[in-house]
Amino acid sequence: xxxxxxxxxxxxxxxxxxxxxxxxxxxxxxxxxxxxxxxxxxxxxxxxxxxxxxxxxxxxxxxxxxxxxxxxxxxxxxxxxxxxxxxxxxxxxxxxxxxxxxxxxxxxxxxxxxxxxxxxxxxxxxxxxxxxxxxxxxxxxxxxxxxxxxxxxxxxxxxxxxxxxxxxxxxxxxxxxxxxxxxxxxxxxxxxxxxxxxxxxxxxxxxxxxxxxxxxxxxxxxxxxxxxxxxxxxxxxxxxxxxxxxxxxxxxxxxxxxxxxxxxxxxxxxxxxxxxxxxxxxxxxxxxxxxxxxxxxxxxxxxxxxxxxxxxxxxxxxxxxxxxxxxxxxxxxxxxxxxxxxxxxxxxxxxxxxxxxxxxxxxxxxxxxxxxxxxxxxxxxxxxxxxxxxxxxxxxxxxxxxxxxxxxxxxxxxxxxxxxxxxxxxxxxxxxxxxxxxxxxxxxxxxxxxxxxxxxxxxxxxxxxxx
Numbered sequence: 035x036x037x038x039x040x041x042x043x044x045x046x047x048x049x050x051x052x053x054x055x056x057x058x059x060x061x062x063x064x065x066x067x068x069x070x071x072x073x074x075x076x077x078x079x080x081x082x083x084x085x086x087x088x089x090x091x092x093x094x095x096x097x098x099x100x101x102x103x104x105x106x107x108x109x110x111x112x113x114x115x116x117x118x119x120x121x122x123x124x125x126x127x128x129x130x131x132x133x134x135x136x137x138x139x140x141x142x143x144x145x146x147x148x149x150x151x152x153x154x155x156x157x158x159x160x161x162x163x164x165x166x167x168x169x170x171x172x173x174x175x176x177x178x179x180x181x182x183x184x185x186x187x188x189x190x191x192x193x194x195x196x197x198x199x200x201x202x203x204x205x206x207x208x209x210x211x212x213x214x215x216x217x218x219x220x221x222x223x224x225x226x227x228x229x230x231x232x233x234x235x236x237x238x239x240x241x242x243x244x245x246x247x248x249x250x251x252x253x254x255x256x257x258x259x260x261x262x263x264x265x266x267x268x269x270x271x272x273x274x275x276x277x278x279x280x281x282x283x284x285x286x287x288x289x290x291x292x293x294x295x296x297x298x299x300x301x302x303x304x305x306x307x308x309x310x311x312x313x314x315x316x317x318x319x320x321x322x323x324x325x326x327x328x329x330x331x332x333x334x335x336x337x338x339x340x341x342x343x344x345x346x347x348x349x350x351x352x353x354x355x356x357x358x359x360x361x362x363x364x365x366x367x368x369x370x371x372x373x374x375x376x377x378x379x380x381x382x383x384x385x386x387x388x389x390x391x392x393x394x395x396x397x398x399x400x401x402x403x404x405x406x407x408x409x410x411x412x413x414x415x416x417x418x419x420x421x422x423x424x425x426x427x428x429x430x431x432x433x434x435x436x437x438x439x440x441x442x443x444x445x446x447x448x449x450x451x452x453x454x455x456x457x458x459x460x461x462x463x464x465x466x467x468x469x470x471x472x473x474x475x476x477x478x479x480x481x482x483x484x485x486x487x488x489x490x491x492x493x494x495x496x497x498x499x500x501x
Contacts, residue, residue, distance in 0.1 A: 076148070077094045077095065078091060078092070078093065078094055078095075079091050079093055079094075079095070079098055079143060079144065079146075079147075080146055080147035080148070080158070080159055080162050081159075081162060081163060082146075082161075082162030082163055082165070082166035082167060083143050083146050083147070083162060083166070083167055083169070084166060084167065084168045084169065085098075085102060085139055085140075085143055085169050085170070085171070086102075086105075086169075086170055086171060087168070088101075090143055095144055098140060098143070098144075099136075099140050102136050102139070102140060102171070103136055106133075106134040106136050106171065108235070109127065109134075109231075109232065109234075109235045110126075110127045110128050110132050110133065110134070110232075111126060111127070111128055112126070112127070112231075112235060112239070113125075113126050113239065114126070114231055114236075114239050114240075114241065115239060115240045115241070116187075116240075116241050116242070116243045117240065117241070117242060117243060118191055118242070118243040118245055121190070121191075123187055123243070125183070125228060125231075127175070127231070127232045129179070129183070130175050130176050130179035130180045130183060131174075131175055131176040131179060132173065132174070132175040132232050133173075133174055133175070134171040134172065134173055134174075135171055135172045135174070136171055139169050139170070139171050139172075142169060143167075143169055146158060146162060146167055147159045147162060173232055173233055175232065180225070180228065184219070184221055184224060184225060184228075187219055187224070187243065188218065188219040188221060191217060191218070191219050191243065191245055192216075192217065192218045192219070193216045193217050193218075193248075194216045194248075195213070195214065195215055195216030195248040195249060195250040195251075196211075196213055196214040196216070196250055197213055197250045197251050197252040197253075197257075198211065198212055198213040198250070198252050198253060198254045198256070198257035199211040200252070200257055200260075200261070200390075200392075202291035202292075202293060202392060203291070204290075204291070205394070206261070206263075206392075206394065206406075206408065207261050207291075207293075207392045207408055208261070209254065209257050209258065209261070212254045213250040213252060213253045213254045213257070214250065215247055215248065215249060215250065216247070216248035216249075216250070217245055217246065217247055217248055218245070218246060218248055219243065219244065219245055219246075220244040220245070220246050223244040224243070224244050227241065227244070252390075256389070256410075259410050259411070260389050260390060260408070260409050260410045261392070261408050261409075262408060262409065262410065262411055263406060263407075263408055264348055264407055264408065264409050264410075264411055264412065265344050265345075265347045265348045265405070265406065265407040266344075266404065266405075266406050267340065267343045267344035267347055267404065267405050268340070268402040268403065268404040268405075269336055269339060269340045269343070269364045269365045269402065269403050270363075270364045270365075270401075270402055271336075271364070271397070271398070271399070271400055271401055271402055271403055272400065272401065273363065273364075274318075274333065274336075274364075274400065275318065275319075276399060276400070277316045277317060277318050277332075277333075278318035278319060278332055278333035278336075279333070279397065279399045279400060280314075280316060280333075280399075281309075281315050281316065281318050281331055281332060281333035281334055281337075282333045282334070282336050282337045282340075282397055282403050283397035283399075283403075284313075284314050284315060285306050285309075285331075285333075285334045285337035285338075286337045286340065286341070286395035286397060286403060286405070287395065288305050288306050288307075289305065289341060289393045289394075289395050289405070290393070290394055290395045291392070291393075291394060292305075292392070292393040293390055293391070293392050293393075294385040294390065294391050294392075294393070295385065295390055296385055296387060296388050296389060296390065297384070297385060297386075298384065298385050299353060299382060299383070299384045300382065300383055300384070300385075301380055301381075301382045302338045302341065302371075302373055302380055302381040302382065303373060303375070303377055303380045303381075306334065306337075306373075308375065309330055309331030309334055309375050310330060310331075311330060315330050315331040315334075316330065317330055317332060318331065318332020318333045319332045319333070331375065334373060335358065335362075335370070335371070335372050335373055336362075336364055336365075336403060337403065338371045338372070338373045338381045339362070339364070339365055339369065339370040339371045339372075340365075340395075340403045340404070340405050341371070341381070341393075341395075341405050342355060342369070342370070342371035342381055342383075343365060343369050343405075343418070344393075344405035344406075344407050345383050345407070346369075346416075346418055346463075346465060346481060347407075347416055347418060348391065348407045348409065348412065348416070349386070349387070349412045349413075349414075349416055349465075350383050350384065350385060350386060350387075350391075351383065351384045351386040352381075352382070352383055352384075352481070353382035353383060353384055354380050354381065354382040355371050355381055355382075355482065356371065356372045356373075356379040356380075356381075357370055357371075357372060357482065357484040357486065358370050358372045358486065359372075359486065359487055360456055360458070360486055360487070360488065360489050361456055361457070361458060361459060361486045361488075366418075366420035367420045367421070367422050367459065367461035367462075367463070367484075368420055368421075368461040368462055368463035368481075368482050368483075368484045369418065369420055369463060387409070387410065387412075388410075389409055389410040390409065391407055391408065391409040392407070392408040392409065393405065393406070393407055394406040394407075394408070411470075413467075414467035414468055414469065414470065414476055414477075415467070415468045415469075415470050415473075416465060416466070416467055416468075417465075417466045417468065418463060418464070418465055418466075418481075419463070419464045419465075419466055420461065420462075420463055421461060421462050421463075421464070422459055422460070422461045423459075423460040423461055423462060423483075424459060424460040425457070425459045426457045426458075426459070427457055427458035427459055427460070427486070427487070427488050428457060428458070428488060429455055429457075429458060429487050429488035429489060429490050429491075431490050432490050432491045432492075432493055433490040433491070433492045433493070434449070434492075434493050434494075434495055435452075435492060435493070435494055435495075436494070436495055436496075436497050437450075437494035437495065437496055437497065438497060440496060440497065440498065442494045443494040443495050443496040444496040444498055445496040445498050445499070445500050446495060446496050446497065446498065446499055446500070447496070447500050448494075448495060448496045449493045449494070449495050450493060450494045450495075451491060451492070451493055452492050452493065452494050453491065453492040454491050455488055455489030455490045455491045455492070456488060456489040457488050457489075458485070458486040458487045458488030458489075459485075459486050459488075460483070460484070460485050460486075461483075461484055461486075462480060462481075462482065462483040462484070463480070463481045463482050463484075464478055464479065464480050464481065465478070465479050465481050466478045
């Protein structure tokens with residue numbers, strides 16, 4: 035049986051009603067695709083345009099504007115509450131004239147692929163698919179109003195911390211008023227919080243105000259600890275004249291009730307000042323070069339030496355210290371500190387601790403000169419070790435004087451020893467630190483190594499020629 039083949043004519047397909055429906059549907063889809071792909075007549079933002087990280091292509095121009103303006107309004111008009119204790123403050127960004135440049139950003143976003151000729155638009159659209167454009171709104175606000183808002187709250191919560199007040203009485207320092215903690219707003223943290231809320235908002239609307247406690251520089255406990263008597267150091271006045279004792283007392287009185295702050299440097303000469311009759315100083319024994327003589331203010335070096343020893347026991351640092359040319363008998367070897375009114379020699383020290391120290395002095399005629407130091411107990415117990423390295427050093431130089439009376443040496447050929455000079459020595463001073471609890475040595479340092487030349491022998495020679 036023969037098979038019959040029927041050819042389908044093109045016209046019969048076109049005339050088919052189903053084909054017509056399919057063709058219309060395809061045309062609608064193509065039109066929609068053409069419109070959504072940001073053609074010249076598209077009502078939508080182009081693909082590849084983002085505002086604040088949001089893809090704008092699903093939005094028409096009006097929809098995008100409504101969306102962004104609604105977002106901005108929700109942030110700018112949102113009410114935030116800050117609390118501290120039983121007090122409340124509210125913050126709304128519009129109160130400080132906060133705003134976003136939404137109109138400008140929307141215009142720029144829309145113009146991407148919608149401005150210029152059809153050819154220009156097509157080029158931009160193609161470029162956006164390869165390299166999307168990310169646009170961000172900018173926040174603006176009144177710095178002056180923000181500062182005023184923060185300052186108002188700062189002033190409302192601020193309480194100044196009060197230091198314990200210490201008064202230096204005639205005999206010791208005492209606390210006359212207790213310390214009190216203060217508080218203040220952490221302005222930087224608060225400002226950053228407000229800026230974050232204006233930029234990005236928050237689901238949380240109630241916050242604790244960032245308020246910090248302010249500790250006084252000198253608390254009552256610290257002041258109490260700082261008023262401990264940590265050093266008592268004395269030098270001998272047993273062999274001193276009343277005049278010399280008076281000079282020592284007058285010099286040390288300048289340091290009675292004397293406070294030295296942390297890091298402060300003190301010059302003995304600057305504090306004591308001029309040694310003159312008008313200021314109450316009298317003649318006393320002084321060392322000049324390698325000889326002993328008298329001068330106004332003799333004994334002031336014992337005042338500086340007593341202060342030096344006390345401060346070394348207290349752990350202070352020395353900026354300048356000089357030893358005498360001759361051995362002194364009122365303190366241990368290398369524990370003296372020579373000074374001179376012409377400032378060629380000075381004793382300068384610095385308070386190297388984190389606390390004030392308070393100096394008191396007392397001089398008992400013909401007995402002792404004493405320095406007391408109050409402050410915080412040092413980290414370690416301190417001892418000073420004086421060591422004589424070489425003793426009885428003879429000064430080879432001599433001092434020859436004419437005996438005009440002729441009672442000891444009459445002829446010029448005579449030379450008679452009338453005074454044998456004090457012998458010199460080499461010595462050193464070490465400071466040793468011990469653990470308070472165990473007594474174990476923690477460290478040791480050499481404060482000085484000194485050479486005392488010794489005093490010259492004094493000889494008389496006569497003034498008459500031999501017969």
